[in-house]
Amino acid sequence: MPDARPAMQFSDLQQQEATARLGMWVFLATEVLFFGGLATAYLAYRTGYGDAFAAAGRRTEIVIGTANTAILLTSSFLVAWALVAARARSRDFTALLLALAAVLGLIFIALKGVEYSKEFEEHLVPGINFAVTGPLAGGIELFFVLYFVATGVHAIHLAIGIVVLGVMARRAKAGEFADYQGPLTVAGLYWHFVDMIWIFLFAFIYLPGRSGP
Amino acid sequence: MSDKNYITVDYHLRSWFTTHDHKRIAILYFAGITLFFFIGGAAATMMRFELVHPNGYFVTSDVYNRLFTMHGVIMVWFFLIPSIPTTLGNFVVPLMIGARDLAFPRLNLTSWYLFMIGGALTLYAVFIGGIDTGWTFYTPFSTLYSNGYVVIAVAGVFVAGFSSILTGLNFIVTIHRLRAPGLTWYRLPLFLWSLYATSVILVLATPVLAMTLFLLAIERIFGVGIFDPSLGGDPLLYQHLFWFYSHPAVYIMILPGMGVVSELIAVFSRKAVFGYKFVAWSSMAIGFVGFLVWGHHMFVSGQSVFASLVFSFMSFIVAVPSAIKVFNWTATLHKGWVSFDAPMLYALAFIGLFTIGGLTGLFLACLAYDVYVTDTYFVVAHFHYIMVGGMVTAYFGGLHYWWPKITGRLYHEIWARAAAILIFCGFNLTFFPQFILGALGMPRRYHVYPPEFQVWNVFSSAGASILALGYLLPIFYLGWSLFFGRKAPNNPWQATGLEWQTTSPPPPHNFEEPVVVTRAPYDYTLDAEAQPQNA
C-alpha cells in the first residue's frame, strides 16, 4: 500500500485535501456559469415562446427522461455511499459501489442514445432533419436546438465522470484511499454536480406542457 | 540544498516543456504572449498605415476587416487577458505568499498548453484566410454572412478561455490555502488583492463566453437559429451573453495593472500605500460591480430603454472604486521620497493615462452622449487609453520592476527610461487625436473616410510609429541584459515583499527556509531601512 504523503507545496495531507476540495468547488462554480449561459437562453426563449416550448416539451420522451433521472440519482447515492465505505477502510466494497455507479452512468448514456434515435426518426433534429410545421414550428425548433446542446454537453460531462469513477474504483481496490480520501471526495463532488445539472435539465426539458392538451 | 536556481537546475528543453515550476511556466507564458503582442501589433501597424490615406488606398476592404479583427482577437484574448496574471502573476504569487508553488502545479502547465493550442488555432484561422467579424463576433453577421473562418477562430478563443479559467482557479485556491504563517489577508501585498479579484472574474465570467461561442459555432455549422432573428432567435441575447463576459473582461485586463501600480508607487515613493484597505477593497468592488454594467455596450442595439437606464446608472457607480484608487496613489506620492526609475515612470504614466481613459468612460456611460459617439473613434480612443495606456504600461512597469528577480540581471536604466518616455509620448500622439476624430463623428472599422478627417489620422499614425519604436526598444536592452547585464542583487529596490527576500533568481522551490510573516507590507520609512515582511 503506497504511503500517503502530501505533495511538495503542502505542509500536510489535511491542507492538501482542503485545497483540492476548494479547487473543485471553484471549478463547479465555473460549471454553473457554463451551463448558465444555456439556461439564460432557455429561459429567455421560454418566456418568448411559451406555447411552442410547451408543445415541444410534450414531444420529449418522458419515460426515458424520468428513468434516467432515477438512474443518476441512484448513482449519486452510490458514490456518496462509497465515500462512507472508504472512510471505514473497506476497499473492495468501496470499489464495488464506485463501479456500480459508473455502470449506471453507462446505462444513462445508452438510454440517451435510444432517445436520440427516436427523435431522429421523428424528424426533431434541427439542422439535420427537422420537419415540424405549423405556427409553433420556429419555437419548437429553438427548443430542440437547446435540448440537443444541453443534453450533449451534459453527456460529455457524464462520460468524463464515468472514466473518473472507473479510475477511482481501481484506486480504491488498490487501497489508496485508506488514509487519504482526497481524490475520491473531489471526484464525488464532480459526479454529484453532473447529477445536479441533470435535475435541472429534467425540469427544463421533460416537464413543460405536460398538463396541457 | 543545491545552490542552483530555477533556471540553472536543468538545461534540457524537455525540462521546460514538462515543468511544474510556476516560475518556469511564467517564462513559457512570457514567450507566448510576447509573440502574440507583436503579431497583434503588426496588424495595428498596418491599419494605421492604411488610415493615413482617406480613400482606402493600400488594402482592400476585405483585408482591412481581417486586420482589425486579427488585431482585436489576438490583443484581447492572447495578450491583454493573460499578460499580467500569467506572467508576472504566475511568477510572483507563490513568492509573495511564501509558498513553494501554486496549489495545482500540473493544472498550471495544462493551462499554458491550452493557451498555446488556442493561440495556434486562432493563428491558423488567420493564416488560412482570416476572420472578418471584429473581435466581438456579433451574430447574425458571424453566423450567416461572414466569409471568414469564424468557427476555427472561435474554437481557439474557446480553448484559451479554459486556460484563463484554470489560471484563475489556481490563484484563488492558492491565495486561500497556501499563505505562509502570519500572512493574514490585510498583510497581503495589493497586487495579490487585485489578482484575487481578477481571478474571481476569470472564473465566473469566462464560462459564459465559452458557452456563448459554443452556441455561435453550433448556429454557424448547423444553420439553426439560436441568435438568428429570421429563425426566431434574438441577436441581442448573443450580445447580453457576450458582454456578460466581455465587460468584466475589461476589468480582468485592468485590475492586475492596478495591482502592479500599487506595488510600484509604494516602493518608489518609499511610503506605505495610502488607505491600504480602501485600495484592497476597491479591487473587489470593481470586480463585483463590473458584472452589473455590461449593457452599456448595447445602448443603441435595441435593448429596452429601462435596461439601458439601469446599466447607465451602474456604469457611473463603477467609476467610484477606480477613482478611490487614483486618489490613494496620488496621496501615497504626497510627501514621499519619489525616485524616477523606469518602473516608476511607467507607474506614473499609468495613473495619468488611466485617469483620462476612465473619465472618458464616464462620457460613454451617459445614455445621450453615448448614442452620439457609439462605434466612433471616441470609443476606440477611450478603451485604448485603458487597455494600452493603462494595462500595457503597467505590464511594462511590472516587467521592469521584477526583471532582476526573474532573470537575475539588471537592465540598462537609461535605455529603460528612454523607452518609457518614448512609449508615453507615442501613445498620446496616437490616441489623443482619436478622441477628436470620434467627437467629429469618424466611425470605427472604416478605412475609407471623408477627407476632412485625414489630418487627425495622420497625427495618429505618426504617433503609432513612435509607439512601435518604444515597444521594440525593450527587446534590445532587455535581451542585452540577459547576457551582458550586471548580476542583480537579491533586493535591488530595497522592497519589503517576500519575493525580494529570496535569491535572484529564486531557487526551484522559492525559499530555502520556511517563511513566517510578521508585518504588513510596505513598511517603508523615509529615513530608516525598509522592513521586509518576514523580518
Added chain:
Amino acid sequence: MTFVAPTRAVLVAFAALIVLLAVTTALAYVPLHGFNALTAFTIATLKALVVAVVFMELREARGLMLAVAAAGFFWLSILLWFVWNDITTRTDFPPNNKALSTSPPAAGRW
C-alpha cells in the same frame, strides 16, 4: 468484502430525492394555471439542495466553502436578472416573426 452500511443522512437524502422526482413528474400533469413551471423549478431546486447539502457534504462546510458554492448560482442570477429586465421591457421580444408563436409575448409569463 466487508459490507459498510450507508449513513442515515445519505439514505434519507436518497429516499427524498426519489420521492421528489415522483412528485414533480406527477404534478407536471396536473394543470396548475401557470404555476406548473414555477412548481417544477422549485422542486428541482429542492432536489439540487439535497444533493449539495448531503451528498456533497455542504452541511459540514464552513464559510468559505459555502460562499464558493453559492457564488456560481449568485452570479448566474445576476445574468438572468438583467437579461430578464431587458426582454420583459422590450417591445419586440421575441424578435421578428410573430408568426412563430400564436400568443403575443406577454411580460411575466413563462
Added chain:
Amino acid sequence: MVPGRYQELTIEALRVGTYHLFCAEFCGTDHARMGGQIIALESRDYADWLARQPNAGDLASQGAALFRALGCSGCHGIGGSVRAPPLEGLYGKPVPLSDGSTVTADDRYLRDSILQPDRQIVAGYEPKMPSFADRVSEDELFALIAYIKSLANRESLR
C-alpha cells in the same frame, strides 16, 4: 441594430452644408463604403434643385407608377384577373395568415411580402405571387411601400 428591424430618424439641420451618414454597426465587407450624405440647402436653393429634378413627384406617386409598371396592379388592383389580397386600408392593420397566426402589416411585413411572398401567406389566398427580389431596387422598394402606405386610409373597392 437588429436585422429586420426598421428605425426612423428625423434630423433638423441648423446649418447649411453637407452631413455625412455612416454605417454604425460593422456589417460586412464593404462596411467602410456604406455611407451617404444629407445636403441641407436654403429653401430657395432647394426649390431650384427640386425644379431641376426630372421625375418630380413624391415618393408615393413614384410608387404608384411603379405599381402599374411592374404589373402589381394586374392582381392587386381592381378587377384583376388573379385574386390577390387588396392593399387598400392594409397598412398598420392585423393580417390573418394561412397558418393561423396574425401579423401586423408594417414596413417590414410589406417589404418581406414583396421580396419573399411565399413566406407569409394571407389566409384564404393561394401562394401565387412571384418574388420581386431581383426586379426592384432598394429605392424602388421604398417607393412601393410608400405607395401602399398612402392607401392606408382608403376603403377597399372590392
